[in-house]
Amino acid sequence: MENIENRWRRTFAFIWTGQLFSTLSSSMVSFAVIFWLSIETGSAEVLAFATIASLLPQLVLGLFTGVLVDRWNRKRTMIIADLYIALMTLVMAMIFYLGHGEVSVGILYLLLALRSIGSSFHMPALEASIPLLAPKDKLMKVAGVNNMIFSMSSIAAPAIAALFVANLNIVWVLLFDVFGAAIASSSLLFVKIPNPQKSIVLHKEAEEFRRFFRELGVALHEIRLRPGLMWMFIFTVFASLAMVPVSTLFPLMTLQHFAGDTYMMSVVEVAWGIGMLAGGGLMSLDRFNFNRVMLINAMYVILGVTFALSGFLPQGGYHYFVIFTFTGGIAGAIFWGAFSVVLQSSLDSAVLGRIFSIHNSLIMIPAMVSLMATGFIADSIGVTNAFIIAGFMLAAIGVISSLMPQIRSFAKSQ
Numbered sequence: 001m002e003n004i005e006n007r008w009r010r011t012f013a014f015i016w017t018g019q020l021f022s023t024l025s026s027s028m029v030s031f032a033v034i035f036w037l038s039i040e041t042g043s044a045e046v047l048a049f050a051t052i053a054s055l056l057p058q059l060v061l062g063l064f065t066g067v068l069v070d071r072w073n074r075k076r077t078m079i080i081a082d083l084y085i086a087l088m089t090l091v092m093a094m095i096f097y098l099g100h101g102e103v104s105v106g107i108l109y110l111l112l113a114l115r116s117i118g119s120s121f122h123m124p125a126l127e128a129s130i131p132l133l134a135p136k137d138k139l140m141k142v143a144g145v146n147n148m149i150f151s152m153s154s155i156a157a158p159a160i161a162a163l164f165v166a167n168l169n170i171v172w173v174l175l176f177d178v179f180g181a182a183i184a185s186s187s188l189l190f191v192k193i194p195n196p197q198k199s200i201v202l203h204k205e206a207e208e209f210r211r212f213f214r215e216l217g218v219a220l221h222e223i224r225l226r227p228g229l230m231w232m233f234i235f236t237v238f239a240s241l242a243m244v245p246v247s248t249l250f251p252l253m254t255l256q257h258f259a260g261d262t263y264m265m266s267v268v269e270v271a272w273g274i275g276m277l278a279g280g281g282l283m284s285l286d287r288f289n290f291n292r293v294m295l296i297n298a299m300y301v302i303l304g305v306t307f308a309l310s311g312f313l314p315q316g317g318y319h320y321f322v323i324f325t326f327t328g329g330i331a332g333a334i335f336w337g338a339f340s341v342v343l344q345s346s347l348d349s350a351v352l353g354r355i356f357s358i359h360n361s362l363i364m365i366p367a368m369v370s371l372m373a374t375g376f377i378a379d380s381i382g383v384t385n386a387f388i389i390a391g392f393m394l395a396a397i398g399v400i401s402s403l404m405p406q407i408r409s410f411a412k413s414q
Contacts, residue, residue, distance in 0.1 A: 023153040026085070027153040030157075035162060082122065131344045228410020230406075235397055300397050343356070
Protein backbone atom coordinates (compact mmCIF):
# COMPACT_ATOMS: atom_id res chain seq x y z
CA MET A 1 0.00 0.00 0.00
CA GLU A 2 2.89 2.32 0.81
CA ASN A 3 4.44 1.69 -2.60
CA ILE A 4 1.16 2.56 -4.28
CA GLU A 5 0.99 5.71 -2.16
CA ASN A 6 4.49 6.75 -3.27
CA ARG A 7 4.22 5.82 -6.94
CA TRP A 8 0.63 6.55 -7.90
CA ARG A 9 1.35 10.06 -9.24
CA ARG A 10 4.14 8.86 -11.55
CA THR A 11 2.00 5.94 -12.72
CA PHE A 12 -0.94 8.16 -13.55
CA ALA A 13 1.33 10.66 -15.30
CA PHE A 14 2.04 7.98 -17.93
CA ILE A 15 -1.60 6.89 -18.09
CA TRP A 16 -2.93 10.45 -18.32
CA THR A 17 -0.44 11.38 -21.06
CA GLY A 18 -1.56 8.46 -23.20
CA GLN A 19 -5.22 9.02 -22.45
CA LEU A 20 -4.97 12.69 -23.41
CA PHE A 21 -3.76 11.86 -26.93
CA SER A 22 -6.14 8.92 -27.29
CA THR A 23 -9.19 10.81 -26.02
CA LEU A 24 -8.39 13.89 -28.11
CA SER A 25 -8.00 11.94 -31.33
CA SER A 26 -11.06 9.75 -30.68
CA SER A 27 -13.15 12.83 -29.88
CA MET A 28 -11.97 14.44 -33.11
CA VAL A 29 -13.23 11.42 -35.04
CA SER A 30 -16.61 11.50 -33.26
CA PHE A 31 -17.13 15.21 -33.89
CA ALA A 32 -15.89 14.99 -37.47
CA VAL A 33 -18.39 12.22 -38.24
CA ILE A 34 -21.22 14.12 -36.50
CA PHE A 35 -20.41 17.35 -38.36
CA TRP A 36 -20.11 15.47 -41.67
CA LEU A 37 -23.46 13.72 -41.19
CA SER A 38 -25.17 16.93 -40.01
CA ILE A 39 -23.99 18.83 -43.10
CA GLU A 40 -24.59 15.98 -45.57
CA THR A 41 -28.02 14.80 -44.30
CA GLY A 42 -29.45 17.35 -41.84
CA SER A 43 -31.44 14.51 -40.29
CA ALA A 44 -31.84 13.84 -36.56
CA GLU A 45 -32.66 10.21 -37.33
CA VAL A 46 -29.38 9.72 -39.20
CA LEU A 47 -27.47 11.16 -36.24
CA ALA A 48 -29.47 8.94 -33.89
CA PHE A 49 -28.69 5.79 -35.88
CA ALA A 50 -25.01 6.73 -36.09
CA THR A 51 -24.94 7.03 -32.32
CA ILE A 52 -26.80 3.73 -31.96
CA ALA A 53 -24.21 2.08 -34.21
CA SER A 54 -21.51 3.31 -31.83
CA LEU A 55 -23.38 2.14 -28.73
CA LEU A 56 -24.79 -1.21 -29.87
CA PRO A 57 -21.55 -3.22 -29.53
CA GLN A 58 -21.10 -1.89 -26.00
CA LEU A 59 -24.61 -3.09 -25.20
CA VAL A 60 -24.19 -6.55 -26.75
CA LEU A 61 -20.65 -7.16 -25.50
CA GLY A 62 -20.74 -5.14 -22.31
CA LEU A 63 -22.08 -7.90 -20.07
CA PHE A 64 -19.31 -10.23 -21.22
CA THR A 65 -16.40 -7.81 -21.39
CA GLY A 66 -16.60 -7.07 -17.67
CA VAL A 67 -16.14 -10.76 -16.84
CA LEU A 68 -13.22 -10.98 -19.26
CA VAL A 69 -11.62 -7.79 -17.93
CA ASP A 70 -11.73 -9.17 -14.39
CA ARG A 71 -10.09 -12.40 -15.65
CA TRP A 72 -7.53 -11.01 -18.09
CA ASN A 73 -4.45 -8.88 -17.66
CA ARG A 74 -5.95 -5.37 -17.60
CA LYS A 75 -2.90 -3.61 -19.00
CA ARG A 76 -2.72 -5.96 -21.99
CA THR A 77 -6.47 -5.59 -22.53
CA MET A 78 -6.21 -1.79 -22.77
CA ILE A 79 -3.25 -1.92 -25.16
CA ILE A 80 -4.94 -4.40 -27.51
CA ALA A 81 -8.20 -2.42 -27.38
CA ASP A 82 -6.38 0.81 -28.32
CA LEU A 83 -4.62 -0.86 -31.24
CA TYR A 84 -7.88 -2.41 -32.47
CA ILE A 85 -9.61 1.01 -32.42
CA ALA A 86 -6.68 2.42 -34.41
CA LEU A 87 -7.03 -0.36 -37.00
CA MET A 88 -10.76 0.28 -37.49
CA THR A 89 -10.14 4.02 -37.81
CA LEU A 90 -7.46 3.35 -40.41
CA VAL A 91 -9.95 1.29 -42.43
CA MET A 92 -12.44 4.16 -42.20
CA ALA A 93 -9.78 6.60 -43.42
CA MET A 94 -8.95 4.39 -46.41
CA ILE A 95 -12.63 4.17 -47.42
CA PHE A 96 -13.06 7.95 -47.21
CA TYR A 97 -9.82 8.40 -49.18
CA LEU A 98 -10.80 5.95 -51.93
CA GLY A 99 -14.27 7.50 -52.09
CA HIS A 100 -12.79 11.01 -52.40
CA GLY A 101 -14.38 12.20 -49.16
CA GLU A 102 -17.67 10.40 -49.70
CA VAL A 103 -18.92 7.20 -48.08
CA SER A 104 -22.26 5.44 -47.82
CA VAL A 105 -24.08 6.08 -44.54
CA GLY A 106 -24.63 2.33 -44.12
CA ILE A 107 -20.90 1.59 -44.35
CA LEU A 108 -20.21 4.39 -41.89
CA TYR A 109 -22.67 2.83 -39.44
CA LEU A 110 -20.86 -0.51 -39.76
CA LEU A 111 -17.40 0.99 -39.21
CA LEU A 112 -18.59 2.98 -36.19
CA ALA A 113 -19.99 -0.23 -34.70
CA LEU A 114 -16.77 -2.18 -35.31
CA ARG A 115 -14.70 0.64 -33.84
CA SER A 116 -16.87 0.69 -30.73
CA ILE A 117 -15.95 -2.91 -29.88
CA GLY A 118 -12.55 -1.73 -28.66
CA SER A 119 -14.13 0.79 -26.28
CA SER A 120 -16.26 -2.02 -24.82
CA PHE A 121 -13.05 -3.51 -23.42
CA HIS A 122 -10.92 -0.42 -22.84
CA MET A 123 -13.16 1.65 -20.55
CA PRO A 124 -14.10 -1.11 -18.04
CA ALA A 125 -10.44 -2.16 -17.86
CA LEU A 126 -9.30 1.41 -17.18
CA GLU A 127 -12.01 2.19 -14.61
CA ALA A 128 -11.46 -1.13 -12.80
CA SER A 129 -7.68 -0.53 -12.63
CA ILE A 130 -7.85 2.88 -10.95
CA PRO A 131 -8.52 1.64 -7.36
CA LEU A 132 -5.52 -0.71 -7.72
CA LEU A 133 -3.20 2.18 -8.57
CA ALA A 134 -4.35 5.09 -6.40
CA PRO A 135 -5.01 5.38 -2.65
CA LYS A 136 -8.70 5.39 -1.74
CA ASP A 137 -8.59 8.97 -0.51
CA LYS A 138 -7.22 10.09 -3.91
CA LEU A 139 -9.98 8.52 -6.05
CA MET A 140 -11.96 11.77 -6.26
CA LYS A 141 -8.82 13.63 -7.39
CA VAL A 142 -8.11 10.96 -10.04
CA ALA A 143 -11.71 11.16 -11.26
CA GLY A 144 -11.34 14.94 -11.48
CA VAL A 145 -8.16 14.74 -13.56
CA ASN A 146 -9.72 12.08 -15.80
CA ASN A 147 -12.65 14.41 -16.41
CA MET A 148 -10.25 17.29 -17.09
CA ILE A 149 -8.48 15.20 -19.75
CA PHE A 150 -11.79 14.32 -21.34
CA SER A 151 -12.84 17.96 -21.13
CA MET A 152 -9.65 19.29 -22.72
CA SER A 153 -10.25 16.86 -25.56
CA SER A 154 -13.85 18.03 -25.81
CA ILE A 155 -12.62 21.62 -26.08
CA ALA A 156 -9.97 21.07 -28.73
CA ALA A 157 -11.57 18.23 -30.70
CA PRO A 158 -14.66 19.99 -32.12
CA ALA A 159 -12.66 23.06 -33.14
CA ILE A 160 -10.01 20.95 -34.91
CA ALA A 161 -12.62 18.63 -36.42
CA ALA A 162 -14.66 21.57 -37.73
CA LEU A 163 -11.51 23.07 -39.26
CA PHE A 164 -10.67 19.84 -41.08
CA VAL A 165 -14.24 19.11 -42.22
CA ALA A 166 -14.75 22.66 -43.51
CA ASN A 167 -11.35 23.23 -45.16
CA LEU A 168 -9.50 19.97 -45.67
CA ASN A 169 -10.53 16.34 -45.56
CA ILE A 170 -11.95 14.12 -42.84
CA VAL A 171 -9.23 11.58 -43.70
CA TRP A 172 -6.64 13.67 -41.82
CA VAL A 173 -8.75 13.57 -38.65
CA LEU A 174 -8.98 9.79 -38.91
CA LEU A 175 -5.22 9.41 -39.40
CA PHE A 176 -4.56 11.56 -36.33
CA ASP A 177 -6.65 9.09 -34.31
CA VAL A 178 -4.33 6.27 -35.39
CA PHE A 179 -1.40 8.35 -34.13
CA GLY A 180 -3.18 9.02 -30.81
CA ALA A 181 -3.88 5.33 -30.23
CA ALA A 182 -0.22 4.50 -30.84
CA ILE A 183 0.87 7.00 -28.16
CA ALA A 184 -1.74 5.69 -25.70
CA SER A 185 -0.58 2.10 -26.20
CA SER A 186 3.08 3.08 -25.85
CA SER A 187 2.49 4.99 -22.60
CA LEU A 188 0.92 1.91 -21.00
CA LEU A 189 4.14 -0.05 -21.61
CA PHE A 190 5.77 2.05 -18.86
CA VAL A 191 3.06 1.29 -16.30
CA LYS A 192 2.68 -1.71 -14.02
CA ILE A 193 -0.99 -2.48 -13.37
CA PRO A 194 -1.49 -5.20 -10.75
CA ASN A 195 -4.23 -7.76 -11.18
CA PRO A 196 -6.72 -7.69 -8.28
CA GLN A 197 -6.60 -10.19 -5.46
CA LYS A 198 -9.73 -12.29 -5.73
CA SER A 199 -11.60 -12.63 -2.47
CA ILE A 200 -12.23 -16.15 -1.18
CA VAL A 201 -15.94 -15.89 -1.92
CA LEU A 202 -15.40 -14.69 -5.47
CA HIS A 203 -12.76 -17.34 -6.06
CA LYS A 204 -15.13 -20.11 -4.92
CA GLU A 205 -17.90 -18.69 -7.07
CA ALA A 206 -15.65 -18.67 -10.11
CA GLU A 207 -14.53 -22.25 -9.46
CA GLU A 208 -18.05 -23.49 -8.80
CA PHE A 209 -19.85 -21.99 -11.74
CA ARG A 210 -17.18 -21.14 -14.31
CA ARG A 211 -19.65 -19.25 -16.44
CA PHE A 212 -20.09 -15.68 -17.42
CA PHE A 213 -23.56 -15.20 -16.06
CA ARG A 214 -22.68 -16.71 -12.70
CA GLU A 215 -19.81 -14.27 -12.36
CA LEU A 216 -22.11 -11.47 -13.39
CA GLY A 217 -24.45 -12.65 -10.65
CA VAL A 218 -21.65 -12.23 -8.11
CA ALA A 219 -21.12 -8.64 -9.25
CA LEU A 220 -24.84 -7.83 -9.19
CA HIS A 221 -25.07 -9.33 -5.72
CA GLU A 222 -22.52 -6.75 -4.57
CA ILE A 223 -24.91 -4.04 -5.78
CA ARG A 224 -28.01 -5.63 -4.22
CA LEU A 225 -26.29 -5.73 -0.83
CA ARG A 226 -26.43 -1.92 -0.89
CA PRO A 227 -30.06 -0.84 -1.62
CA GLY A 228 -29.15 2.84 -1.87
CA LEU A 229 -26.43 2.16 -4.42
CA MET A 230 -28.79 -0.12 -6.33
CA TRP A 231 -31.34 2.68 -6.66
CA MET A 232 -28.62 5.11 -7.75
CA PHE A 233 -27.61 2.54 -10.37
CA ILE A 234 -31.22 2.39 -11.61
CA PHE A 235 -31.63 6.17 -11.72
CA THR A 236 -28.50 6.61 -13.88
CA VAL A 237 -30.04 4.15 -16.34
CA PHE A 238 -33.22 6.24 -16.54
CA ALA A 239 -31.17 9.44 -16.78
CA SER A 240 -29.43 8.08 -19.87
CA LEU A 241 -32.82 8.26 -21.61
CA ALA A 242 -32.38 12.03 -21.54
CA MET A 243 -28.65 12.70 -21.49
CA VAL A 244 -27.40 10.57 -24.38
CA PRO A 245 -29.95 11.66 -27.05
CA VAL A 246 -29.81 15.37 -26.22
CA SER A 247 -26.01 15.50 -26.33
CA THR A 248 -26.24 14.00 -29.81
CA LEU A 249 -28.59 16.78 -30.95
CA PHE A 250 -26.33 19.76 -30.11
CA PRO A 251 -25.22 20.16 -33.77
CA LEU A 252 -28.78 19.98 -35.14
CA MET A 253 -30.02 22.42 -32.51
CA THR A 254 -27.34 24.85 -33.71
CA LEU A 255 -28.00 24.27 -37.42
CA GLN A 256 -31.80 24.20 -37.44
CA HIS A 257 -33.01 26.35 -34.54
CA PHE A 258 -30.24 28.96 -34.48
CA ALA A 259 -29.44 28.86 -38.24
CA GLY A 260 -25.81 28.14 -37.44
CA ASP A 261 -22.85 26.81 -39.43
CA THR A 262 -19.90 24.49 -38.79
CA TYR A 263 -18.09 27.12 -36.74
CA MET A 264 -21.12 27.71 -34.49
CA MET A 265 -21.53 23.94 -34.03
CA SER A 266 -17.92 23.69 -32.88
CA VAL A 267 -18.36 26.62 -30.44
CA VAL A 268 -21.23 24.79 -28.71
CA GLU A 269 -19.19 21.60 -28.40
CA VAL A 270 -16.20 23.59 -27.13
CA ALA A 271 -18.45 25.27 -24.52
CA TRP A 272 -19.54 21.84 -23.28
CA GLY A 273 -15.88 20.77 -23.14
CA ILE A 274 -14.78 23.89 -21.22
CA GLY A 275 -17.60 23.26 -18.78
CA MET A 276 -16.45 19.68 -18.27
CA LEU A 277 -12.88 20.91 -17.81
CA ALA A 278 -14.07 23.30 -15.12
CA GLY A 279 -16.09 20.54 -13.46
CA GLY A 280 -13.13 18.16 -13.52
CA GLY A 281 -10.91 20.89 -12.11
CA LEU A 282 -13.30 21.46 -9.22
CA MET A 283 -13.37 17.74 -8.44
CA SER A 284 -9.57 17.52 -8.35
CA LEU A 285 -9.35 20.15 -5.59
CA ASP A 286 -8.72 18.84 -2.07
CA ARG A 287 -11.38 21.24 -0.76
CA PHE A 288 -14.01 19.67 -3.02
CA ASN A 289 -15.27 17.22 -0.38
CA PHE A 290 -19.05 17.42 -0.70
CA ASN A 291 -21.22 14.37 -0.13
CA ARG A 292 -20.97 12.53 -3.43
CA VAL A 293 -24.50 11.12 -3.43
CA MET A 294 -26.13 14.50 -2.79
CA LEU A 295 -23.81 15.99 -5.40
CA ILE A 296 -25.05 13.52 -8.02
CA ASN A 297 -28.69 14.40 -7.26
CA ALA A 298 -27.94 18.13 -7.56
CA MET A 299 -26.24 17.60 -10.93
CA TYR A 300 -29.35 15.83 -12.27
CA VAL A 301 -31.37 18.97 -11.52
CA ILE A 302 -28.79 21.39 -12.94
CA LEU A 303 -28.42 19.38 -16.16
CA GLY A 304 -32.20 19.21 -16.51
CA VAL A 305 -32.60 22.95 -16.06
CA THR A 306 -29.93 23.76 -18.67
CA PHE A 307 -31.53 21.40 -21.22
CA ALA A 308 -35.05 22.72 -20.63
CA LEU A 309 -34.00 26.39 -20.76
CA SER A 310 -32.13 25.71 -24.03
CA GLY A 311 -35.34 24.32 -25.53
CA PHE A 312 -37.29 27.47 -24.59
CA LEU A 313 -34.77 29.85 -26.18
CA PRO A 314 -35.87 31.96 -29.18
CA GLN A 315 -34.00 31.69 -32.48
CA GLY A 316 -31.86 34.68 -31.55
CA GLY A 317 -30.75 33.11 -28.28
CA TYR A 318 -27.66 31.26 -29.55
CA HIS A 319 -25.32 32.96 -27.08
CA TYR A 320 -27.51 31.87 -24.17
CA PHE A 321 -27.45 28.34 -25.60
CA VAL A 322 -23.65 28.40 -25.41
CA ILE A 323 -23.82 29.56 -21.76
CA PHE A 324 -26.35 26.86 -20.82
CA THR A 325 -24.24 24.24 -22.59
CA PHE A 326 -21.16 25.37 -20.64
CA THR A 327 -23.09 25.06 -17.37
CA GLY A 328 -24.35 21.63 -18.38
CA GLY A 329 -20.78 20.56 -19.08
CA ILE A 330 -19.77 21.43 -15.51
CA ALA A 331 -22.70 19.44 -14.11
CA GLY A 332 -22.04 16.49 -16.42
CA ALA A 333 -18.39 16.19 -15.40
CA ILE A 334 -19.18 16.32 -11.70
CA PHE A 335 -22.05 13.85 -12.09
CA TRP A 336 -20.10 11.12 -13.92
CA GLY A 337 -16.96 11.65 -11.85
CA ALA A 338 -18.81 11.45 -8.53
CA PHE A 339 -20.75 8.37 -9.63
CA SER A 340 -17.55 6.56 -10.68
CA VAL A 341 -15.96 7.33 -7.31
CA VAL A 342 -19.06 6.07 -5.46
CA LEU A 343 -18.71 2.72 -7.25
CA GLN A 344 -14.93 2.55 -6.83
CA SER A 345 -15.04 3.35 -3.12
CA SER A 346 -18.03 1.14 -2.26
CA LEU A 347 -17.28 -2.13 -4.07
CA ASP A 348 -14.59 -4.82 -4.14
CA SER A 349 -12.01 -4.04 -6.84
CA ALA A 350 -12.22 -7.68 -7.98
CA VAL A 351 -15.73 -7.09 -9.38
CA LEU A 352 -15.35 -3.53 -10.65
CA GLY A 353 -14.70 -4.56 -14.26
CA ARG A 354 -18.02 -6.40 -14.30
CA ILE A 355 -19.83 -3.60 -12.47
CA PHE A 356 -18.70 -0.90 -14.91
CA SER A 357 -19.45 -3.04 -17.97
CA ILE A 358 -22.90 -3.97 -16.61
CA HIS A 359 -23.61 -0.30 -15.94
CA ASN A 360 -22.42 0.71 -19.41
CA SER A 361 -24.63 -1.95 -21.00
CA LEU A 362 -27.67 -1.05 -18.93
CA ILE A 363 -27.50 2.64 -19.81
CA MET A 364 -27.13 1.75 -23.50
CA ILE A 365 -30.48 -0.08 -23.68
CA PRO A 366 -32.76 2.86 -22.81
CA ALA A 367 -30.37 5.29 -24.49
CA MET A 368 -30.77 3.57 -27.87
CA VAL A 369 -34.56 3.37 -27.53
CA SER A 370 -34.59 7.02 -26.55
CA LEU A 371 -32.29 7.95 -29.44
CA MET A 372 -34.76 6.52 -31.95
CA ALA A 373 -37.67 8.28 -30.25
CA THR A 374 -35.75 11.54 -29.96
CA GLY A 375 -34.73 11.41 -33.62
CA PHE A 376 -38.41 11.02 -34.56
CA ILE A 377 -39.48 13.82 -32.18
CA ALA A 378 -36.78 16.18 -33.42
CA ASP A 379 -37.63 15.55 -37.08
CA SER A 380 -41.40 15.66 -36.45
CA ILE A 381 -42.15 18.35 -33.87
CA GLY A 382 -38.84 20.14 -33.51
CA VAL A 383 -35.48 19.66 -31.85
CA THR A 384 -36.32 22.20 -29.13
CA ASN A 385 -39.10 19.96 -27.80
CA ALA A 386 -36.61 17.14 -27.40
CA PHE A 387 -34.48 19.40 -25.18
CA ILE A 388 -37.48 20.46 -23.07
CA ILE A 389 -38.72 16.89 -22.50
CA ALA A 390 -35.24 15.66 -21.58
CA GLY A 391 -34.69 18.59 -19.23
CA PHE A 392 -37.87 18.04 -17.22
CA MET A 393 -37.13 14.31 -17.03
CA LEU A 394 -33.61 14.84 -15.61
CA ALA A 395 -34.78 17.41 -13.05
CA ALA A 396 -37.53 15.04 -11.89
CA ILE A 397 -35.01 12.20 -11.43
CA GLY A 398 -32.82 14.45 -9.29
CA VAL A 399 -35.72 15.44 -7.02
CA ILE A 400 -37.04 11.87 -6.63
CA SER A 401 -33.56 10.48 -5.96
CA SER A 402 -32.82 13.06 -3.27
CA LEU A 403 -36.07 12.18 -1.44
CA MET A 404 -35.71 8.37 -1.55
CA PRO A 405 -34.99 6.95 1.95
CA GLN A 406 -32.60 4.21 0.73
CA ILE A 407 -30.44 6.73 -1.13
CA ARG A 408 -30.50 9.22 1.75
CA SER A 409 -29.33 6.44 4.09
CA PHE A 410 -26.57 5.37 1.69
CA ALA A 411 -25.45 9.00 1.35
CA LYS A 412 -24.45 9.03 5.03
CA SER A 413 -21.65 6.55 4.24
CA GLN A 414 -20.25 8.80 1.50
